[in-house]
Amino acid sequence: MARMSNALSTATYKLAAHLPKQLPADTGREVAFAGRSNAGKSSALNAMCNQNRLAKTSKTPGRTQQLVFFEVRAERWLVDLPGYGYAKVPLPLKAHWQEFINGYFRERQALSGLVVVMDVRHPLREFDLQMLEYAKARDLPAHCLLTKADKLGRGAAGNTLQAVRKELGDVATVQLFSSENRQGIDEARAIVTRWLQL
16 A cells, blocks of 8 residues: 655654753754653654654653654754653753753744644643643644554544543644554644644
8 A cells, every 4th residue: 555755754863962052953943742751652753754663662661861853854853852751760850851841942943843742541641731831832833642542442532532622722733643553643744744844
């Protein structure tokens, strides 16, 4: 079966930044991906880029401990933010992440959109709402992926989708997503591709 053209399939790992000075030049456009440590963020990134091992998936929540940059083409980036929520890390490191990400959202001019990845069975947790607040403060477009939609029946998944859309209003767009059965991948990819102006 022929696949749709995928502008994100060229994404390659370039660098991981633990400090602001390690970030690439603040030019071009980039889209950040945020999500709780077990929400399926890495799997979603891999599915959207049609690659199996671009973003590292792990049985250990919180493995992404830096801002990981994937280059789609010159000055076009996908940015994997540290998984939040379950990560068992020392408090000083959590404080460092918080400060780093605060500054990233506040100052990064290349940032063109935010994708918040949420398990459809546990949406709109405190951390998810905090990420959406970052986007709202910067007037950035935000899009929510309700992942693992294959784990719920169609009716239950649809009800959750409508409830999340109602709660968020115009703060973010929302869709169902499953990297397992490929539900919603084209829709999500189209949004990110548009934000990157590919």
